[in-house]
Amino acid sequence: MLKKSLPEQLKKRLAGQLGEEGLASYEACLTNGMQHGLRINTGRISVREFEELSPWKLTPIPWCPSGFYLDEDAIEAPPSKHPLYYAGAYYLQEPSAMLPAAALPVRPGERVLDLCAAPGGKSTALAEKLQGEGVLVCNDISATRAKALIKNLELFGVTNAIVTAETPERLAGVFHGYFDKILIDAPCSGEGMFRKSAAMIHDWTPEKPAEYAALQKEILVRAIRMLRPGGMLLYSTCTYAPEEDEGSVQYLLNLPEARELGLELTAIPECPGFLPGNPEWIPEGIPELKKTVHMFPHLLRGEGHYAALFQSTVRQLPAGTDHTGRKTAGSMAARKLPTEFHDFCREMLLDPDPSGLSEQQGYISQLPPVSDLPRLTGLRIMRRGLYLGECKKNRFEPSQALAMTLSPKTYTNCLLLTAEDPRVLRYLRGETIEYEDGEVKNGRVLVTCCGLPLGFGKANNGRIKNNYLPGWRMTS
Numbered sequence: 001m002l003k004k005s006l007p008e009q010l011k012k013r014l015a016g017q018l019g020e021e022g023l024a025s026y027e028a029c030l031t032n033g034m035q036h037g038l039r040i041n042t043g044r045i046s047v048r049e050f051e052e053l054s055p056w057k058l059t060p061i062p063w064c065p066s067g068f069y070l071d072e073d074a075i076e077a078p079p080s081k082h083p084l085y086y087a088g089a090y091y092l093q094e095p096s097a098m099l100p101a102a103a104l105p106v107r108p109g110e111r112v113l114d115l116c117a118a119p120g121g122k123s124t125a126l127a128e129k130l131q132g133e134g135v136l137v138c139n140d141i142s143a144t145r146a147k148a149l150i151k152n153l154e155l156f157g158v159t160n161a162i163v164t165a166e167t168p169e170r171l172a173g174v175f176h177g178y179f180d181k182i183l184i185d186a187p188c189s190g191e192g193m194f195r196k197s198a199a200m201i202h203d204w205t206p207e208k209p210a211e212y213a214a215l216q217k218e219i220l221v222r223a224i225r226m227l228r229p230g231g232m233l234l235y236s237t238c239t240y241a242p243e244e245d246e247g248s249v250q251y252l253l254n255l256p257e258a259r260e261l262g263l264e265l266t267a268i269p270e271c272p273g274f275l276p277g278n279p280e281w282i283p284e285g286i287p288e289l290k291k292t293v294h295m296f297p298h299l300l301r302g303e304g305h306y307a308a309l310f311q312s313t314v315r316q317l318p319a320g321t322d323h324t325g326r327k328t329a330g331s332m333a334a335r336k337l338p339t340e341f342h343d344f345c346r347e348m349l350l351d352p353d354p355s356g357l358s359e360q361q362g363y364i365s366q367l368p369p370v371s372d373l374p375r376l377t378g379l380r381i382m383r384r385g386l387y388l389g390e391c392k393k394n395r396f397e398p399s400q401a402l403a404m405t406l407s408p409k410t411y412t413n414c415l416l417l418t419a420e421d422p423r424v425l426r427y428l429r430g431e432t433i434e435y436e437d438g439e440v441k442n443g444r445v446l447v448t449c450c451g452l453p454l455g456f457g458k459a460n461n462g463r464i465k466n467n468y469l470p471g472w473r474m475t476s
Helices: 008-029 047-053 095-103 121-130 143-155 168-174 198-203 208-224 246-254 256-260 287-291 339-345 422-428
Strands: 036-040 059-061 064-070 090-092 111-114 135-139 161-164 179-185 227-237 263-266 293-295 305-312 357-360 363-366 381-384 386-392 395-398 414-417 443-449 452-460 463-466
Touching: 036 095, 036 121, 064 095, 090 121, 095 121, 095 179, 095 227, 095 293, 095 305, 111 121, 121 135, 121 143, 121 179, 135 143, 135 168, 143 161, 143 381, 168 208, 179 208, 208 227, 208 246, 208 256, 227 246, 246 256, 246 263, 246 287, 246 305, 263 287, 339 386, 339 395, 414 422, 422 452
Parallel strands: 111 135, 111 179, 135 161, 179 227, 414 443
Antiparallel strands: 036 064, 036 090, 059 064, 161 381, 227 305, 263 305, 293 305, 357 363, 363 386, 386 395, 443 452, 452 463
């Protein structure tokens, strides 16, 4: 039950947006529990394959092809504790929050920016669309939140992401006119999350929408400078405040940089329960605002959200040039890497591209497969591509991130476990596990669940020493 009623000033505004009956329906829905969902990692497992493995009843989410509602009352084991979660088979995400990444039409090979990325729900969805091609720059101004973002990217097996912890201003100075697609899930007053956290009702003040609208405009000014001619930008919030939603959208369209790009609103595919943006909710609103989308929890199965999709209508420049038409930097030359790393690569059935490998003080990474990445000098880089592992004491220690990109098709020595095998939970808790003759060979082993990776171990005479990353281990 809702423990605190809505502030009167907020109710008055919502009545103007929804009408008195709509406000009553909205208030009534706040007494219900919030909706829960999961999004399948289609880069790792198909929807059909997951449905065959899933212990839960799954109901499709209309606006996200790989998203499903979860009825937690019917779940005996929480999905956050299931082995398939640790195998990166799905991401637990509020259903409405799946719309922004689903609505941005990313294609393999593109240059994509998730500007306010943590904790990673939208970034992992964008990465699935890229299919390991191109580059995904994921940014969060907080280094602490960026670390959580890195874990989710690694859990999903993302290989082509660069994670930064920077201000939009500093990013714009490096990536001017670079990105084909940009997603901005902007900081906001959070009115759409009242069912998730009653504390947000307590924290709401009449001044908050204006304060956040000012911040959103600062972000949009920087973001539009990073969009490539012909590119697309999606702006979203989890609030209902018109000045943060329609107001910020109209502000962006009026920027000189937006006019130079021929920026226009484009319609988001309709779904039952979507409420069009309303130009009458802001002063001198333009009719095109109707192409944007509001999500209210009394109209659909999800929390509050808003989304607007923009298209640059000017001619797209050829690949390998920036917004000025100047050619960008070429690919890296092949690097000489430690022998220990090459010895490990023989255990894999994939050969990393040597021109994309980077080594710094024994730490080896595989850079995103793009030839026109600008120099990142001066930026706070948290992760640069796929961290492969570390050379130390005459051996190569592969990373947990690398393990999550492998499978029985790409690694020679795998322990194949089912989700019901008790060894799975013991492995995830960091314990030593046993194996039968013929299951694996002595040496480094990739432990898998339903054919999906969990992590490494060392097999010797019937026992596997656990190499699962301590910070990822199941605690209960």
